Amino acid sequence: MKKIFADEKYCIGCRLCEVHCLVQHSQSKHIIKAYRQEKDTARSRVLVEQMGCNSFALQCRHCEDAQCLEACMTGAMHRDELTGNVICDESKCVGCWMCVMVCPCGAVAPSLEGQQKIASKCDLCGMEWQDEPPCVANCPNEALKYEER
Numbered sequence: 001m002k003k004i005f006a007d008e009k010y011c012i013g014c015r016l017c018e019v020h021c022l023v024q025h026s027q028s029k030h031i032i033k034a035y036r037q038e039k040d041t042a043r044s045r046v047l048v049e050q051m052g053c054n055s056f057a058l059q060c061r062h063c064e065d066a067q068c069l070e071a072c073m074t075g076a077m078h079r080d081e082l083t084g085n086v087i088c089d090e091s092k093c094v095g096c097w098m099c100v101m102v103c104p105c106g107a108v109a110p111s112l113e114g115q116q117k118i119a120s121k122c123d124l125c126g127m128e129w130q131d132e133p134p135c136v137a138n139c140p141n142e143a144l145k146y147e148e149r
Contacts, residue, residue, distance in 0.1 A: 001084045002148050004122070004136060006056040010143035011048070013055035017135035017144060018044040024125045024134045043111055045122045046135050057135065057144055059122035060107040062086045068099035068108055068121075076119070085124055093118040 019031065026034035026042035034042050046059040062085045068077045069086065076092035077099050079085070088099075088108075095117025099108045111120035125133050132146040 001062070002146055003062055004057075004059055004124075004133060005145045005147065005149065006058070007143050007145065008054055008056040010141040011055045011057065012141055012143075013048055013050045014140065015048045016138050016140060017046050017057045018048055020134040020138045021046045021122075021125065024128070043120060045120055047109065057139075058105065058107055059135070060086060060103075061105055062122075062124075063104075067102040067104065071098040071102045073098065083124075083127060085127075086121075087123055088119050088121055090118045095119070 021044040022039075022042050023029060023031050023034045025045065026038045028034055028038060046057050048055055049058050066077070066079070066086045069079065071077075073096060074092045074094055076089045076094075078087060078089060080087050095110070097110055097119070099119050099121075100110055108119050108121045111118050125135075129137070131137070136144040136146045
């Protein structure tokens with residue numbers, strides 16, 4: 001199974017991966033509309049961590065032995081049967097944050113959208129792309145790779 005890998009040697013902290021993830025999860029799929037009109041409802045599922053001049057994009061690793069699956073009391077976190085990716089069914093999530101607490105990568109984050117508390121994590125943009133996820137395709141320094149290892 002292919003996964004996204006970050007190489008901090010090439011990441012310059014431009015956050016374009018965050019931008020393209022947010023746009024992909026917006027209703028309009030348009031960068032200006034997503035930022036100006038949908039920023040409260042659309043959210044990026046990748047987070048650029050930065051310390052000094054070092055940075056890297058943090059997103060779900062879709063672990064083989066995903067601890068979030070075991071910790072989820074409602075079954076909202078589940079493995080997609082077709083792709084093998086770990087996905088959060090937001091309609092089942094109750095915001096207990098157990099998945100947030102057990103993720104060894106820190107890739108699951110609490111998302112507070114209005115009154116709804118849900119877990120937010122990389123879903124590989126729902127696999128709605130051709131060759132690679134938008135965060136990888138739009139990384140100017142090729143700091144993100146989508147490959148098998």
